[in-house]
Amino acid sequence: MKELIELIAKALVDNPDKVAVTQIDGEQTTVLELRVAQEDLGKVIGKQGRTARSIRTILGAAGMKLRKRFVLEILE
Amino acid sequence: MTDNQSQFEAKTLREALKKAAEYYQTLPSSLDYQILEQESRGLWGRRVTRVKIAAHPKLQPADRREPLIRELERFLRQLLRLMRLELNMDIKATDRRIDINLYGRDRYILLDRKGACLDSLQFLLYRMFLQNQKEKKILRLDSEGYRSSCEEELRSLALKSAALVEESRKPYTLEPMNPYERRLIHLALKDHKEVTTRSEGEGFIKRVTILPTRG
Numbered sequence: 001m002k003e004l005i006e007l008i009a010k011a012l013v014d015n016p017d018k019v020a021v022t023q024i025d026g027e028q029t030t031v032l033e034l035r036v037a038q039e040d041l042g043k044v045i046g047k048q049g050r051t052a053r054s055i056r057t058i059l060g061a062a063g064m065k066l067r068k069r070f071v072l073e074i075l076e
Numbered sequence: 077m078t079d080n081q082s083q084f085e086a087k088t089l090r091e092a093l094k095k096a097a098e099y100y101q102t103l104p105s106s107l108d109y110q111i112l113e114q115e116s117r118g119l120w121g122r123r124v125t126r127v128k129i130a131a132h133p134k135l136q137p138a139d140r141r142e143p144l145i146r147e148l149e150r151f152l153r154q155l156l157r158l159m160r161l162e163l164n165m166d167i168k169a170t171d172r173r174i175d176i177n178l179y180g181r182d183r184y185i186l187l188d189r190k191g192a193c194l195d196s197l198q199f200l201l202y203r204m205f206l207q208n209q210k211e212k213k214i215l216r217l218d219s220e221g222y223r224s225s226c227e228e229e230l231r232s233l234a235l236k237s238a239a240l241v242e243e244s245r246k247p248y249t250l251e252p253m254n255p256y257e258r259r260l261i262h263l264a265l266k267d268h269k270e271v272t273t274r275s276e277g278e279g280f281i282k283r284v285t286i287l288p289t290r291g
Contacts, residue, residue, distance in 0.1 A: 054196035062159040
């Protein structure tokens with residue numbers, strides 16, 4: 001799932017080389033931590049968090065297929 | 077010219093082609109391939125034990141579509157692959173709009189929770205590919221007529237609710253909706269003589285209230 005978040009984040013930001021995703025696998029839940037350049041933070045969050053919500057929905061849909069729960073954390 | 081991404085390895089040629097077809101989300105018959113390495117065992121080396129091929133989808137004759145559309149399609153294919161969704165797509169593009177139809181086995185995942193995933197994909201693709209373009213285009217993702225049937229439902233909801241308001245003479249508030257859905261409600265009742273409509277609330281998701289025109 002790390003690659004999925006990387007693909008989406010890189011397409012949204014101005015500094016794709018500053019995109020970093022860490023995947024922390026848990027028994028039931030996998031946490032994905034997304035870091036982007038400070039000035040790109042708004043691009044992955046969006047107005048009223050709409051972009052972040054869309055990314056989380058997509059992650060949830062991908063999880064449905066794998067029967068796993070994924071959580072996206074956007075780190076500042 | 078081959079890179080690592082277009083190389084596939086398996087025990088038999090058929091399996092290698094199947095892998096390649098899965099990767100490109102196409103059929104083995106739509107691939108061009110070349111055998112790179114082959115290991116065999118047995119008498120006269122007849123039994124192939126490992127085969128490595130380079131494969132890519134056959135070039136479609138004269139893909140004269142806009143680079144933007146090609147890029148969008150490539151991106152979406154890659155996204156669906158990483159989501160492990162088995163879906164096919166048709167893209168129709170004109171100067172003013174791009175229509176993408178997604179269909180196949182995992183369609184139900186897109187449509188789960190009132191098409192949440194379909195909406196999210198549509199929103200993200202618009203932001204990535206169209207928001208900064210000079211000429212504004214509409215991007216619409218659909219799955220086998222799902223949206224048109226939703227539109228039909230919203231229109232009939234609008235008319236039924238209007239009839240209710242007309243009879244009771246009391247305002248009636250609908251469920252929270254996104255701008256696109258609200259627009260459909262407003263449009264459906266635009267010429268209705270007995271009621272008017274108004275959006276209430278803050279932000280992206282608001283509710284439409286239907287009010288009687290006269291006391």
